[in-house]
Amino acid sequence: MSPDLPLLFAERAGDYRAGIHHCTAAELREVLARLLSAASRVVIPPGLPQEWIDGLTVPLLLDGASPAGPAGSGAAAPITGLTAADLDAPGVSVLTGCAVAIAETGTIVLDAGAGQGRRLLTLVPDHHVCVVRDAQVVADVPDMITALPDPTRPLTMISGPSATSDIELNRVEGVHGPRRLDIVCVH
Amino acid sequence: MSRELPIVAGEAFAEAARRELGDAQLRANLGRATRTIRDKRARVVAEVPDWEALRDRAAAVKDDVIARLPKLLTQFEQAVTAAGATVHHARDAAQANAIVTELVRAEQADQVVKIKSMATQEIGLNEALEAAGITPIETDLAELIVQLADDTPSHILVPAIHYNRSQIRELFARRMPGFTAASDEPAVLAGAAREYLRRTFLAAKVAVCGANFAVAETGSLVIVESEGNGRMCLTLPETLIAVVGVEKLLPRFADLGDFLRLLPRSSTGERMNPYTSIFTGVTPGDGPRRLHVVLLDNGRTTVAQDPVGRAALRCIRCSACLNVCPVYERAGGHAYGSVYPGPIGAILSPQLTGQDAGFNRTLPYASTLCGACYDVCPVKINIPEILIHLRQTGPKPAAERAAMASLSWVMRDRRRWRLALRAARTGSAPLRALTRRRGGTLHRAPWPLSAWTRHRDAPLPAAETFRDWWRRTHES
Amino acid sequence: MRIALFVTCLNDALFPRAGIATVTVLERLGHTVSFPQAQSCCGQMHANTGYAAPARTLERLTEQAFAGHDVIVSPSGSCVAHLRAHTSLPVYELSELLIDVLGVTDVGATFPHRVTYHPTCHGLRVLRLADRPETLLRAVRGLELIDLPEADQCCGFGGTFALKNSDVSAAMVTDKCRNATATGADYLAAADNSCLSHIGGALARHPAAPTPIHYAEILASTGPAS
Structure with a gap:
């Protein structure tokens, strides 16, 4: 992997108005706490690393059982299957990791694996915070395809917040998906 | 409708x-x-x-x-x-x-x-x-x-x-x-x-x-x-x-x-x-x-059976060809009468439903064959080539068919072609004299040339054709 | 070098000056030009209007007319493109011949005027002439070359398109005329008299518009235009 890829990824994701935050593994807890401090609730998919959650001060909503084992947090009781209405409540944020990230296009790819959860979780809330580690960044789309552990899982490629080009062919951010996307790049 | x-x-x-x-x-x-x-x-x-x-x-x-x-x-x-x-x-x-x-x-x-x-x-x-x-x-x-x-x-x-x-x-x-x-x-x-x-x-x-x-x-x-x-x-x-x-x-x-x-x-x-x-x-x-x-x-x-036309099935509906098409840019999508407008529509609609359906036969002519669509197509559909193919295989007006046949009859014989050029030159001599003051072009002409002169002047046959000039300067 | 001229039917009948200019330039450079009398039309008009059989006949006749010639030149981008696609003739557009085959960019011309150049669609996107014609024009003494805005846009000619879709064609050429006039040039040059007859016919109705001219005529010129 080229050492430039994570930087290119961050630059390209920023081009499409994702909020970009750089930190070390040691600083991650603090960065996440800050980004999520204004949320009314934070949705947590199964399998999210415990240390990402530990610093959060807002109420958590744990979704379902983890394919990689129980969520194992003492901070809140697991709720099996959050409903769309739960996720649609005002001020809800969702925190996830990703399967792969693509440098050329600034894209994060979720495959419903551990720490990512069902597709609905990253769709209905208005704010999505995604953690990307350097080692997850690949060069381009073809490399992403080969890096996927299982292409038949439900895949979502996300490049910036929800947007439309339907009015005068000018891109504007914020339609049906999350209107804010924050990407935390862990170096 | x-x-x-x-x-x-x-x-x-x-x-x-x-x-x-x-x-x-x-x-x-x-x-x-x-x-x-x-x-x-x-x-x-x-x-x-x-x-x-x-x-x-x-x-x-x-x-x-x-x-x-x-x-x-x-x-x-x-x-x-x-x-x-x-x-x-x-x-x-x-x-x-x-x-x-x-x-x-x-x-x-x-x-x-x-x-x-x-x-x-x-x-x-x-x-x-x-x-x-x-x-x-x-x-x-x-x-x-x-x-x-x-x-x-x-x-x-x-x-x-x-x-x-x-x-x-x-x-x-x-x-x-x-x-x-x-x-x-x-x-x-x-x-x-x-x-x-x-x-x-x-x-x-x-x-x-x-x-x-x-x-x-x-x-x-x-x-x-x-x-x-x-x-x-x-x-x-x-x-x-x-x-x-x-x-x-x-x-x-x-x-x-x-x-x-x-x-x-x-x-x-x-x-x-x-x-x-x-x-x-x-x-x-x-x-x-x-x-x-x-x-x-x-x-x-059915489209897949046509060795030329089937390339249209490569289309991934990106619409890049619409955005570069000078005809689409001016006429807009509704003029094509199909949910597939623009250059790709002009080759897709007549192929999917047949050139005899409705006015589909007019779509392959909705292009100057300028090639901008082919240049941007991500799957390299040679749209001009398919447009020409559809024109060649589609229905055509009888008057045009006759005109094209007689024109090619004249053009495929050297003597007939020379005589036709001479006749055109002689026949247009009075017009040339009349229009000399305004650059020797024709402002108004009868049908079917009126479709041309409605928007632009028409050129007149030259006083001396190229081949007459050649004979005069290179063969005497 | 011995070079055969395919003058094209349109130039023969309506615009002989483009053919005469091509001959003048090549003879001035010391080459021998021949004009096979059996030539008429390459078949492009028939093919593009939808008449494949007569087009094929004309393509074959053109092939026969030029049999045995190693280098053929034509002052028409669209006809060259058609012959290249449908025959095996070694045919070059004038700027290709001058630059690629003869290695010449300065043809010894003088033309003390302001000129803007319209790269026709076949020249631009089929033959890929790129900046060959402009390279030749830049070497002409006294000539000031002015960029044409939106030069790559089609003029709206398209053969029978100009008749069958007269209104769209007119809308396109109106924009071309506006851009050409905005350059303030004395002349609008191009490598194809079919497009030029269309643009020129529309320019004739615009006051203060540049005069249409085949670029071969500029290359043949040795002084101010008369």
Whole structure:
């Protein structure tokens, strides 16, 4: 992997108005706490690393059982299957990791694996915070395809917040998906 | 005006274009929008050093799909069935509409949410559902605009390209319940659509989608979108019905690598569109419980028999050819009388439904053969070549046929040609004398040349032809 | 070098000056030009209007007329493109011949005027002439070359398109005329008299518009235009 890829990824994701935050593994807890401090609730998919959650001060909503084992947090009781209405409540944020990230296009790819959860979780809330580690960044789309552990899982490629080009062919951010996307790049 | 299918021209292109040309607002909107997207596309394509190699590979993959269509369809059907989906085959629009209507009825739903899909527009699915008492709700912003305006789409990617922001604001104020915004900022208008549709999404039981790609190897379907309305439809309702043209297949999952680089850059001029969903059958606990895939032929296997015309089936509906077409830019999408407008529409509509249907035979002539479409096509469809092929195989007016025959009779004999040149020169001598003062061109001429002189002066035969000059200067 | 001229039917009948200019330039450079009398039309008009059989006849006759010639030149981009696609003739557009085959960029011309150049669609996107014609024009003494805005846009000719879709064609050429006039040039040059007859016919109705001219005529010129 080229050492430039994570930087290119961050630059390209920023081009499409994702909020970009750089930190070390040691600083991650603090960065996440800050980004999520204004949320009314934070949705947590199964399998999210415990240390990402530990610093959060807002109420958590744990979704379902983890394919990689129980969520194992003492901070809140697991709720099996959050409903769309739960996720649609005002001020809800969702925190996830990703399967792969693509440098050329600034894209994060979720495959419903551990720490990512069902597709609905990253769709209905208005704010999505995604953690990307350097080692997850690949060069381009073809490399992403080969890096996927299982292409038949439900895949979502996300490049910036929800947007439309339907009015005068000018891109504007914020339609049906999350209107804010924050990407935390862990170096 | 009644039409067989929304891909049959109901009027001669020249007539429709003349009417649309009269709409100054439309021309201003189209000119601004197509210029914006042309420039964006050029910028992001220039970033990709191996763009030409990508185009070549993608064209070869699609040609392989067209050549092995039955085999790949079987492979796709087996894979997606194994992944929990139910496959249906529709020979034509009527069958596809009947299948979808029946599936929606079985869910006892009286409305469906829809992802923008050219295949469902091609078959007139919305009209068929409405006739069955089912309300289709378009959730793509541009489709919503067109639906609220009781209008028809005029662009493949941006069906409401013929509207500008202030027209959209007025439309929302009139037709969208609860809309009160005074601003026509696109962000405000998009926000209004979000509010308007959110409750609908949360309550929807059945969704209908198309597919940008269908992978034979894995049975995966791919939906490329921007707004998130697609993701809503793909994950919230219990039942999902995908109407997929058979040419959407790709042999291998790895083929997506090239196509997902080509499509967004060609269509919206972005490195990548905001959201791409790839799903394989049904996943317990995530998304719909039931997935139906309706594989639509509707003329495609017939097109696949034509060795020249079949390249049109490579099309991935990016609409780059519309945005660079000087004819589309001026006439607009409605002039083509089909949900497939522009250069690709001019070769797709007449092939899918036949040149004898409606005024389809006029579409292959709706081009100057300038080649801009071929240059930008991500799958290298030689659109000018297919336009000429369709002209050569399509019906033609008797008078023109006779004129062309006599012209070629004159031209294929050296003596006849020389005499004809001389006759033209002699016959036009009085006109040359009359027009000398204004540069020797003709201001007004009788039919059929009046079609020329209505807009421009016509040249007159020269006082001395080239071959007479040559004889005088080089053979004496 | 011995060079055969395919003058094209349109130039023969309506615009002989483009053919005469081509001969003048090549003879001035010391080459021998021949004019096979059996030539008429390459078949492009028939083919593009939808008449394949007569087009094929004319293509074959053109092939026969030029049999045995190693280098053929034509002052028409679209006809060259058609012959290249449908025959095996070694045919070059004038700027290709001058630059690629003869290795010449300065043809010894003088033309003390302001000129803007319209790269026709076939020259631009089929033959890929790139900046060859402009390279030749830049070497002309006294000539000031002015960029044409939106130069790559089609003029709206398109053969019978100009008749069958007259209104769209007119809308296109109106924009071309506006851009050409905005340059303030004295002349609008191009490598194809079919497009020039269309643009020129429209320019004739615009006051203060540049005069249409085939670029071969500029290359043949040795002084101010008369």
